[in-house]
Structures are given as C-alpha cells and as structure tokens.
Amino acid sequence: MTTILPLGLLDKAISSRVWILMKDDREFEGTLRGFDDFFNMVLENVIELDNGKKSKLESILLNGTQICLIVPGGEIR
Secondary structure, eight states: OOOOOHHHHHHHTTTSEEEEEETTSOEEEEEEEEEOTTOOEEEEEEEEEETTEEEEEEEEEEOGGGEEEEEETOOOO
16 A cells, blocks of 8 residues: 655645635635745735635735645635
C-alpha cells in the first residue's frame, strides 16, 4: 500500500481548483498557486463565501494555522 502524505497530495493539486474551509467558517475556492510547509497558501481567481455573501478576489494568501479543511477539486455550492 502506498502512503500519500498531506503535503504530497497538496503538491499534486498545484494549478488546480481547491475548496478551503477556514476555522472562522469562511470558505474559499480558487486555483492553488503555491504553499509552504506550514500550509500557508496562495490562491488565484478566488471566490470567498462569508456569511452567505460571495466575493470575487484576484488572489489571496491564506494563513495555514486557520485552515480546517482542504478539498482538491472541490467547489463552493
């Protein structure tokens, strides 16, 4: 059985869409451009969902300590 570690899985998601849920219940969907060992992430062409309000952002840097869930290929509904 092959084990894929979280950073390895995230590395495979570079340049694809990801859905991210933050600890404060905000959600982000965007194209993953990069990340570091602490899961700080840069997303482009972002849709942010905050309290039911959708916003579009060109790019954003997310703090890895505030991320709860990362879904490669996921999208906001």
